[in-house]
Amino acid sequence: MSGTVKIRTGIAGLDKMLHGGLVAGRPYIVSGPPGAGKTVLSMQFLREGLEGGERCLFVALEEPPNELKVNMRPFRWNLDDLEVLDANSDIRRFEPTPILEISTETEPVKMRAVEERIRKTPDFESHEVTVHSLLQLLKKLFVKRKYHRVVIDSMTALRYFCMREFEETLTTQSFMRFLTEAGVTSLLTLELPEEGDVPAEAFLARGEFRLHKLRDETGIKRFVSIEKYKGSSHEEFVFPFEITNSGVGVHVGATVPPQGL
Amino acid sequence: MGERVSTGVEGLDAMVRGGLLPGRPYVFSGPTGSGKTILATHFLLEGLKLGEPCLMVTLDEPPSELKANMGLFGWNLDRLKILDATPDVRAHKRQRSVIDVGTALDVRDMEDVNGLRQSSQIRALEVTVHSVQKMIKQEFAQRLERTTERYKRIVIDSLTALKMFSMQGEDSRILIQSFLRFLSELEATSVIISERLDRSTIETEFFLSRGEIRLHKWLDGNVIRRAISVEKFRGSSFDDKIRPVTIGNAGLVVFSNAQASFRGGPSALRVGESFLESRIIEEVSNLLDAVLRQVDEAHRRQINVKDIEVAVSRAMVHFQRRHYQKALKHALACDSQLKQLLGEAPPPPPPSAPPKPPGVRA
Numbered sequence: 098m099s100g101t102v103k104i105r106t107g108i109a110g111l112d113k114m115l116h117g118g119l120v121a122g123r124p125y126i127v128s129g130p131p132g133a134g135k136t137v138l139s140m141q142f143l144r145e146g147l148e149g150g151e152r153c154l155f156v157a158l159e160e161p162p163n164e165l166k167v168n169m170r171p172f173r174w175n176l177d178d179l180e181v182l183d184a185n186s187d188i189r190r191f192e193p194t195p196i197l198e199i200s201t202e203t204e205p206v207k208m209r210a211v212e213e214r215i216r217k218t219p220d221f222e223s224h225e226v227t228v229h230s231l232l233q234l235l236k237k238l239f240v241k242r243k244y245h246r247v248v249i250d251s252m253t254a255l256r257y258f259c260m261r262e263f264e265e266t267l268t269t270q271s272f273m274r275f276l277t278e279a280g281v282t283s284l285l286t287l288e289l290p291e292e293g294d295v296p297a298e299a300f301l302a303r304g305e306f307r308l309h310k311l312r313d314e315t316g317i318k319r320f321v322s323i324e325k326y327k328g329s330s331h332e333e334f335v336f337p338f339e340i341t342n343s344g345v346g347v348h349v350g351a352t353v354p355p356q357g358l
Numbered sequence: 359m360g361e362r363v364s365t366g367v368e369g370l371d372a373m374v375r376g377g378l379l380p381g382r383p384y385v386f387s388g389p390t391g392s393g394k395t396i397l398a399t400h401f402l403l404e405g406l407k408l409g410e411p412c413l414m415v416t417l418d419e420p421p422s423e424l425k426a427n428m429g430l431f432g433w434n435l436d437r438l439k440i441l442d443a444t445p446d447v448r449a450h451k452r453q454r455s456v457i458d459v460g461t462a463l464d465v466r467d468m469e470d471v472n473g474l475r476q477s478s479q480i481r482a483l484e485v486t487v488h489s490v491q492k493m494i495k496q497e498f499a500q501r502l503e504r505t506t507e508r509y510k511r512i513v514i515d516s517l518t519a520l521k522m523f524s525m526q527g528e529d530s531r532i533l534i535q536s537f538l539r540f541l542s543e544l545e546a547t548s549v550i551i552s553e554r555l556d557r558s559t560i561e562t563e564f565f566l567s568r569g570e571i572r573l574h575k576w577l578d579g580n581v582i583r584r585a586i587s588v589e590k591f592r593g594s595s596f597d598d599k600i601r602p603v604t605i606g607n608a609g610l611v612v613f614s615n616a617q618a619s620f621r622g623g624p625s626a627l628r629v630g631e632s633f634l635e636s637r638i639i640e641e642v643s644n645l646l647d648a649v650l651r652q653v654d655e656a657h658r659r660q661i662n663v664k665d666i667e668v669a670v671s672r673a674m675v676h677f678q679r680r681h682y683q684k685a686l687k688h689a690l691a692c693d694s695q696l697k698q699l700l701g702e703a704p705p706p707p708p709p710s711a712p713p714k715p716p717g718v719r720a
Contacts, residue, residue, distance in 0.1 A: 131564055131565045131570065131589065131590045132570070132589050132590025132591070136592075159565070159566060160568070160592070161542060164382065164568065164592070164593065167379070167593055168592050168593030170593075171593075171594070171595075185539065186532075186535065186536070186539065187536075187539065188491075188536050188539050188540045188543065189532060189533070189536040214545070215381070215542055215543055215545065217543050218539075218543060251565075253560060253565065254535075254565075254566075257531040257532075257535070257562060258531060258532055258535045288560045288565045289560070290557065290558050290559055290560050291557045291558070292557045292558045292680055294558070294679075296560075312587070312600065314599070314600070314617060314618070315599070316597075316598035316599040317598035
């Protein structure tokens with residue numbers, strides 16, 4: 098594939114599987130069951146960007162940023178310049194209270210400035226995130242500054258907590274469309290159930306990397322596969338990976354397909 | 359870092375490298391009778407031992423039963439605060455006033471728990487997430503008025519009950535998200551007990567919680583075997599093996615150095631419950647073999663089985679996708695149809711021959 102610019106994911110093995118990296122400026126999905134390593138992998142993707150002096154944004158919809166900061170500490174990555182957008186909704190109120198739209202209220206915070214304690218829901222107003230307000234906010238941010246890499250963690254949280262059921266598919270589609278038009282390379286994490294069908298988001302992205310988690314008597318075995326990658330060739334095999342002190346490491350040498358997949 | 363909250367079970371602490379991370383919500387999951395409540399009680403007991411204020415919110419069992427059950431282990435839970443959020447007997451007549459539990463705060467020391475609370479004659483208590491949240495909040499506030507020490511450990515037993523009684527549809531996700539946020543903001547280490555009802559859906563508490571500890575229970579011959587595993591644990595490494603568990607006089611014991619053995623077939627290795635799964639896989643694949651043989655036979659006899667072939671391929675797709683129940687259903691339907699066709703259809707001469715009129719002998 099000559100002519101297209103590929104950027105590195107920050108994981109050497111994965112780059113090899115992708116035959117060089119990701120085609121820049123498109124949205125990609127990282128899917129897997131809870132505890133598979135999606136957040137760690139996407140954080141490595143951002144770190145790679147930071148080291149190259151790129152502007153990176155992490156949109157946190159699942160965990161409060163203070164916990165994220167603690168969780169990433171064991172890896173000893175320098176994430177100080179990472180911008181983190183706290184898009185966790187406050188505690189819902191059942192009495193009518195003024196609702197602050199995230200698009201008018203929030204600004205990303207540099208990782209180094211993320212506080213140690215969780216942000217508390219204020220007593221008289223609450224801070225609510227809908228997909229529309231998030232979209233508006235991101236639009237505003239992208240106009241102001243040029244972001245190179247963006248992670249949305251996770252699309253499942255966005256769908257579950259920020260959308261109404263009747264608009265789910267359509268809104269997801271327009272959200273991904275927006276990311277493409279913005280020209281940022283984005284990784285979107287997606288929860289998979291332990292069994293059963295793959296959620297619709299997977300069909301909309303330009304590529305999907307799926308993390309698998311299998312158990313046997315020797316413990317958890319992790320594998321990564323590329324389910325889809327438009328506009329590039331890629332490895333078809335399923336490769337084992339590990340999460341260690343230095344993050345996700347894919348073993349591209351080993352090509353033993355796991356049983357049960 | 360470094361600071362951890364002990365679970366009160368030595369073996370489990372070893373599996374999670376010292377304990378849970380303070381101030382975060384965790385899920386204990388597992389089938390009925392696998393020991394979730396016992397494990398959670400260990401967690402609270404450890405807190406009490408360290409002099410920490412602990413709160414148990416019970417939605418499943420009335421506190422009186424809980425007290426009796428845990429009395430068997432000889433544990434002293436007197437200082438445990440217990441919030442009784444079990445719903446009342448629903449009155450089926452129209453109630454004059456249904457009040458939610460949020461307005462009828464009932465926190466007691468375990469010591470004072472005696473009999474079962476009787477449903478009131480004129481009003482019934484309804485339990486919703488909101489009311490439980492309100493109760494906990496009120497209790498937190500009241501505690502801070504009395505003392506300076508806040509609750510350090512909270513157990514919700516169980517969220518499954520709450521989900522079944524008081525939540526429906528899309529709302530439940532947002533309610534649970536909000537509830538978990540609420541628990542995080544309390545800055546107490548909390549444990550939510552939840553049964554995984556359906557493995558093919560993504561349930562909110564499982565992906566939002568910062569860790570999941572899963573208890574397993576399965577039948578090996580006529581012996582119940584138990585095991586425990588850590589499925590997810592954010593912000594720390596953990597032991598990823600399934601370890602054997604026993605429940606005895608001293609409560610729940612985790613053998614963090616022993617291997618759990620999964621007897622009952624090679625594919626039962628993954629988790630205990632997949633033992634049953636392996637049986638159904640075997641059954642479905644045998645059935646599909648038989649069906650395919652019958653289809654071949656039908657072809658040989660030139661019987662038209664197009665429709666059945668479509669159904670067979672559907673069954674095989676289900677099988678591939680690991681929807682074994684559906685595969686079994688389709689395969690069984692094909693099997694009976696084929697048996698009927700092959701039984702009825704006359705041997706070799708093709709079915710295009712006109713059927714014999716009834717009553718006329720050849």
